[in-house]
Amino acid sequence: MEYIYKNKKGERIILNFPIAQAPDRTTVDKVKYERDLEAEFQGKQFCLKGGGWPGQDSARKQQMTNKNEAAGRKTKGTWGDPISVIPNYQGEVCESWNEATRLSEKDKE
Secondary structure (H helix, E strand, O other): OEEEEEOOOOOEEEEEOOOOOOOOEEEEOOEEEEEOHHHHHHHOOOOOOOOOOHHHHHHHHHHHHHHHHHHHHHHHHHHOOOOOOOOEEOOEEOOOHHHHHHHHHHHHO
16 A cells, blocks of 8 residues: 655655555655655545435435425324423423422422
8 A cells, every 4th residue: 555755855755565554754765754644635535425426316315305305294294293392390390301300309308
C-alpha cells in the first residue's frame, strides 16, 4: 500500500509498505521524513450507498419516500392520532414531568 511522507522542507515522497505496517517516521537518503496523514486522507475516495447508477438510486429513493408517506397516512387513517402521555403522579395531572418527580420524592420522605 502506498503511504505519503513529508520532510521539513515540505517535499513529499511515496513509499510502499504492507497494510498497517508503515512507520510514522523514516529516513531516505539521509533525509528524515514523517508520514503526511492529511495528504493521504485527501487522496482517498469513498463510495456512496446505492447501486452505482445515480438516476436509478434517485428514483428508488423517491419511490421509498412515497411508500413510507403512504404507509404513515394509512396507519393514521386506521388508528387515528397516536396517544400522548400526560405528566401525572397518582392520577393527579402535573404541569411537567419534573413536577411529577418532585411530588413522588416528597411522598418518599
